[in-house]
Amino acid sequence: MANTIPYKIYLEESEMPLAWYNLRADMKNKPAPLLNPGTLQPMTAAELSGVFCGDLVEQELDDTTPYIEIPEEIRDFYKMYRPAPLVRAYCLEKKLGTPAKIYYKFEGNNTSGSHKLNSAIAQAYYAKKQGLKGVTTETGAGQWGTALSMACAYLGLDCKVYMVKCSYEQKPFRREVMRTYGASVTPSPSNETAVGRKILAEHPDTTGSLGCAISEAVEVATTTPGYRYVLGSVLNQVLLHQSIIGLETKAAMDKYGVKPDVIIGCAGGGSNLGGLISPFMGEKLRGEADYRFIAVEPASCPSFTRGKFAYDFCDTGMVCPLAKMYTLGCGFIPSANHAGGLRYHGMSPVLSQLYADGLMEAVTVEQTKVFEAAEQFARIEGILPAPESSHAIRVAIDEALRCKETGEEKTILFGLTGTGYFDMVAYEKFHDGTMTDYIPTDAEIAESLSKLPKTE
Amino acid sequence: MANTIPYKIYLEESEMPLAWYNLRADMKNKPAPLLNPGTLQPMTAAELSGVFCGDLVEQELDDTTPYIEIPEEIRDFYKMYRPAPLVRAYCLEKKLGTPAKIYYKFEGNNTSGSHKLNSAIAQAYYAKKQGLKGVTTETGAGQWGTALSMACAYLGLDCKVYMVKCSYEQKPFRREVMRTYGASVTPSPSNETAVGRKILAEHPDTTGSLGCAISEAVEVATTTPGYRYVLGSVLNQVLLHQSIIGLETKAAMDKYGVKPDVIIGCAGGGSNLGGLISPFMGEKLRGEADYRFIAVEPASCPSFTRGKFAYDFCDTGMVCPLAKMYTLGCGFIPSANHAGGLRYHGMSPVLSQLYADGLMEAVTVEQTKVFEAAEQFARIEGILPAPESSHAIRVAIDEALRCKETGEEKTILFGLTGTGYFDMVAYEKFHDGTMTDYIPTDAEIAESLSKLPKTE
Numbered sequence: 072m073a074n075t076i077p078y079k080i081y082l083e084e085s086e087m088p089l090a091w092y093n094l095r096a097d098m099k100n101k102p103a104p105l106l107n108p109g110t111l112q113p114m115t116a117a118e119l120s121g122v123f124c125g126d127l128v129e130q131e132l133d134d135t136t137p138y139i140e141i142p143e144e145i146r147d148f149y150k151m152y153r154p155a156p157l158v159r160a161y162c163l164e165k166k167l168g169t170p171a172k173i174y175y176k177f178e179g180n181n182t183s184g185s186h187k188l189n190s191a192i193a194q195a196y197y198a199k200k201q202g203l204k205g206v207t208t209e210t211g212a213g214q215w216g217t218a219l220s221m222a223c224a225y226l227g228l229d230c231k232v233y234m235v236k237c238s239y240e241q242k243p244f245r246r247e248v249m250r251t252y253g254a255s256v257t258p259s260p261s262n263e264t265a266v267g268r269k270i271l272a273e274h275p276d277t278t279g280s281l282g283c284a285i286s287e288a289v290e291v292a293t294t295t296p297g298y299r300y301v302l303g304s305v306l307n308q309v310l311l312h313q314s315i316i317g318l319e320t321k322a323a324m325d326k327y328g329v330k331p332d333v334i335i336g337c338a339g340g341g342s343n344l345g346g347l348i349s350p351f352m353g354e355k356l357r358g359e360a361d362y363r364f365i366a367v368e369p370a371s372c373p374s375f376t377r378g379k380f381a382y383d384f385c386d387t388g389m390v391c392p393l394a395k396m397y398t399l400g401c402g403f404i405p406s407a408n409h410a411g412g413l414r415y416h417g418m419s420p421v422l423s424q425l426y427a428d429g430l431m432e433a434v435t436v437e438q439t440k441v442f443e444a445a446e447q448f449a450r451i452e453g454i455l456p457a458p459e460s461s462h463a464i465r466v467a468i469d470e471a472l473r474c475k476e477t478g479e480e481k482t483i484l485f486g487l488t489g490t491g492y493f494d495m496v497a498y499e500k501f502h503d504g505t506m507t508d509y510i511p512t513d514a515e516i517a518e519s520l521s522k523l524p525k526t527e
Numbered sequence: 528m529a530n531t532i533p534y535k536i537y538l539e540e541s542e543m544p545l546a547w548y549n550l551r552a553d554m555k556n557k558p559a560p561l562l563n564p565g566t567l568q569p570m571t572a573a574e575l576s577g578v579f580c581g582d583l584v585e586q587e588l589d590d591t592t593p594y595i596e597i598p599e600e601i602r603d604f605y606k607m608y609r610p611a612p613l614v615r616a617y618c619l620e621k622k623l624g625t626p627a628k629i630y631y632k633f634e635g636n637n638t639s640g641s642h643k644l645n646s647a648i649a650q651a652y653y654a655k656k657q658g659l660k661g662v663t664t665e666t667g668a669g670q671w672g673t674a675l676s677m678a679c680a681y682l683g684l685d686c687k688v689y690m691v692k693c694s695y696e697q698k699p700f701r702r703e704v705m706r707t708y709g710a711s712v713t714p715s716p717s718n719e720t721a722v723g724r725k726i727l728a729e730h731p732d733t734t735g736s737l738g739c740a741i742s743e744a745v746e747v748a749t750t751t752p753g754y755r756y757v758l759g760s761v762l763n764q765v766l767l768h769q770s771i772i773g774l775e776t777k778a779a780m781d782k783y784g785v786k787p788d789v790i791i792g793c794a795g796g797g798s799n800l801g802g803l804i805s806p807f808m809g810e811k812l813r814g815e816a817d818y819r820f821i822a823v824e825p826a827s828c829p830s831f832t833r834g835k836f837a838y839d840f841c842d843t844g845m846v847c848p849l850a851k852m853y854t855l856g857c858g859f860i861p862s863a864n865h866a867g868g869l870r871y872h873g874m875s876p877v878l879s880q881l882y883a884d885g886l887m888e889a890v891t892v893e894q895t896k897v898f899e900a901a902e903q904f905a906r907i908e909g910i911l912p913a914p915e916s917s918h919a920i921r922v923a924i925d926e927a928l929r930c931k932e933t934g935e936e937k938t939i940l941f942g943l944t945g946t947g948y949f950d951m952v953a954y955e956k957f958h959d960g961t962m963t964d965y966i967p968t969d970a971e972i973a974e975s976l977s978k979l980p981k982t983e
Contacts, residue, residue, distance in 0.1 A: 077540040078606040084533040150534040151618065151909045162607065162681075180636050182911040182946070224906040225618075244700075244951035250958050251905055449707055450680040453607045455638040490638070492948040495700035502706050 079156040080323040087154055088318040090141055091311050094349045094421060095134035097356040100428055102134070102307065102420035103395035106382060111526050114392050122292065123308075124299045126197040130308040137353075139311065141193075148192045148225060149315070152181035157323040158452075158487075164471070166451045171474035173467060174331065175487040176320045176347060177454065182248070185412075185457065185489030186343050187218035187303050190312035194301040195222035204297035205229025209259065209284030211238055212411030213245030214457075214489060215303030220252035230254040231298075233261070233287045236279035238411065245493050259284040266290050266388065281415070282387020282401070289390060304340025305385060305394070305419050313346025316486065321350045324484075331362060331484035333470060337462040338366040338375065338433070339412045341419030347486040348431070355430065364431035366422065367462040369441075370510045372405035374398060374418045375426055375433035377516055382526040383417060393524060396423040399511075400519030406509040408438055409497035410458035412488075416519075436465045437508040442501040444468050445491070457489040458497055534617060536779040538610040544774040546597055547767050550805045550877060551590035553812040556884055558590070558763065558876035559851035562838060567982050570848050578748065579764075580755045582653040586764040593809075595767065597649075604648045604681060605771065608637035613779040614908075614943075620927070622907045627930035629923060630787065631943040632776045632803060633910065638704070639674035641868075641913065641945030642799050643759050646768035647671070650757040651678035651686075660753035661685025665715065665740030667694055668867030669701030670913075670945060671759030676708035686710040687754075689717070689743045692735035694867070701949050715740040722746050722844065737871070738843020738857070745846060760796025761841060761850070761875050769802025772942065777806045780940075787818060787940035789926060793918035794822040794831065794889070795868045797875030803942040804887070811886065820887035822878065823918040825897075826966045828861035830854060830874045831882055831889035833972055838982040839873060849980060852879040855967075856975030862965035864894055865953035866914040868944075872975075892921045893964040898957040900924050901947070913945040914953055 095101055104113035119128040130139065141149075160173040178186035198206050205228055210216030216232040223230035232254050239246055239258035249256050259279045260267040264287045270277060277283075285302075292300035303309065324330065334351055336344035344366055354360040366375055374397045383398040385391040398417040399405075405414040418426075425431050438458070445461035447468070448454070456464060467485040474481050491498065500506040551557060560569040575584040586595065597605075616629040634642035654662050661684055666672025672688040679686035688710050695702055695714035705712050715735045716723040720743045726733060733739075741758075748756035759765065780786065790807055792800035800822055810816040822831055830853045839854040841847040854873040855861075861870040874882075881887050894914070901917035903924070904910070912920060923941040930937050947954065956962040 079540075081537045084535075147617075148909075161603075182905065182909060184948075221906075221909055225909070243955070244948075247951040247955045247958070248911060248948075251902055251911060251954055253906065446707055449638065450677075450709065453604075453638060453677055453681070455704060455707060492640075492700075492704075495703040498707055499699070499703045502703070 082154040090138040092314040096137035097353045102424045105392040124198045124201045162451045169471040169475040170480045171471040172482045174484045177487045179490035183218035185214045187215045190309045191218035191222040193312040199226045206301045207231045207288040207292040208301050209233045209288045211235050211281045220249040220254035224252040232256045233259040233284040264290045285386040286388035304342040309342050310345035313342050314349040316346040317349040332481045333363040335365045335463045335485040337459050338368050340415050341422040343488045366433040367466045369408050369413050370435040370437045371408045373435045380427050394420050396420050403519040412459040441465050455491050457491045460488040535612040546594040548770040552593035553809045558880045561848040578756050580654050580657045618907045625927040625931040626936045627927040628938045630940045633943045635946035641670045643671045643674035646765045647674035647678040649768040655682045662757045663687045663744040663748040664757050665689045665744045667691050667737045676705040676710035680708040688712045689715040689740040720746045741842040742844035760798040765798050766801035769798050770805040772802040773805040788937045789819040791821045791919045791941040793915050796871045797878040799944045822889040823922045825864050825869050826891040826893045827864045829891045836883050850876050852876050859975040868915040897921050911947050913947045916944040
């Protein structure tokens, strides 16, 4: 019977989703609105339109329409690298000797190396449709910047990326991929913006931060005619676009009559996890089915598990809107974990609300344990995973090993968000035994949380 | 009508080939046998068994059996990353404005980043089956070494890779991927072998060469009990394993009633080109169909187009068997072209015989033109190609542009052997305008060819 399920399930093009699924439509407790950082009142569509393009503002605010059509141009782009395979991890199951059935949705088979391209093309498309000249963004590890560069190159849109200076210097190859796609990549902080010049004057030796890069990108977008700012995670619109991950996964599983018991994903800002779980969570919210959902975060940046559900700034510079989310405080500086994509102080407001309502669980893992799982997975399943994705692998393997003890034949599904080809410095440290773990103290977190803005 | 063909054709698992196709069985003029470097007599099975394991010796010498069954264990491994997609390049066609229909077989969707894994798993499997402890090999750019490391990790076989010293130093990330898969990676020349120590004594500052690394790997394989040597290209057995590329391609095209007019592939040692064309060339040899075949080589290393069809050593150190092939002379040192996988003085004896018999064409391209095509392709088709693969892209685009002039609706098929994620230094040089072209002079080639061994 098991043999009737292939190693990889690829949907036919004709089976690919025609619409994104908007999970908010099925949520009883809607995610709280973004607040204007000046007035602390909910951001209006008009206010958001200065930063984001029109269609995206609409998607950001729409919490009632369950399905939103994917424009044909975006579906055509998706066809270049999607459907992504749903893989049955036969080799891993065998190696672990577990009765569990393990599946993973692999989003790394494209040059950006991750799922980020799913939202990048959508955001670039709407910018182009509105007649804009270009977009600005920030990037840390570089996956989002690469994805956006690819989308902009395809559509003939200008792309300005502000890359955290230390990443710019440590990851020259990521930078070079973005240049291949015609993006301008500027190390942040830079002299190109007022906020950059201010920071450089105060801290001439700074190696930058994501918060600073966001501030620069937003400044350029809001002061340059024909430009808007785009963001790769956290936002409601991003989760909407990323629902393609879960929709394809569910379609592939339904095709073979498979139902997952537990669904696992890494969580930084929540774009991948939110996308993967969306249609399954929708069923749970509508009372049609039940699933266990597990968010995996790094022990060094535990927003869900040790943060507070409160309004906070989305950026370190405190110029962006406030979101109600699980946060460690926008001044929290996570230690130098190699999963750059998970080093964010906050969390998607949608996922935050679901977690607050007890609809999903969250766990933390330490990075050396994560790299043990990454290496094991690479050797058995043949894919070198990104450090971020490996957080989900760690928990999936642990869950499968528990099934081995109990004899349970659970079906485990996890999101394999991307590949680690540009993360070999981290693997090298792991091999050399120089990788360390860091867990923030209660005092550190309390200190950071004490500075949360007063909004009520 | 065109819309009935999807962007990507994935065969079902049940449609995957069960046997490799041995093109030699259909060749009237068989490729000439390897010669013993000492006696200059054809290598016997017994002699070859000291270097290669038994089943592979059999495959190397078998030029009559048309189909050789793929063992189930290898087919299971193939299912982890195959079938590879056959992509219809709709976006590229549109951008070029050509009436041509362009298809490419993409072999880069696995962590080795290329088609090399197809033969690596086969060679590792037979070594394991024979009860060997491990295998040795050399690697230049690192794709073959990575592929072999992956195969050995999967089977629990020891893997010793001798990596050309300058590559070892310039490509630390490739080296780290191999370490992730548990391989030992030694910069060559090393102090571990007699030949390495000899070379280091004579040339203490050498940065190594593929020829030297081969000599070290062969020495270790032949002097360490339980080890054999494996090679990623040139050999007949490698073309046999790589026939999976062409077999899948043909099955996918047949499924949609498509017949290519011209088939294009890059040629270094010939593993990818030979694999891609095998079943099509078989039809041509049996008079069942006709196709145009084009081998693309770098202008800096033009074995087919400017070399001689003669017996020559397979390695620079002149310790390996001699093969009858198109060669530039085993002492020929190609300039520092960034397509490391194409920097080989010789060529597969099978392809050499076919070329000598007028059954295929060959052209050369210069590397700056190759990178122009690579960047254009990346931006339109969303895949960042390897420099090697980009040689085929260049010629496919040129062919499609000729169709635009003539109005011909040719069907063009090319092999996209891999991704360029570990080649960003080359892309950087291209972007910075510091990439140069080099074409060897007639005098240089004549000088090198004057030293060919006298075998008759």
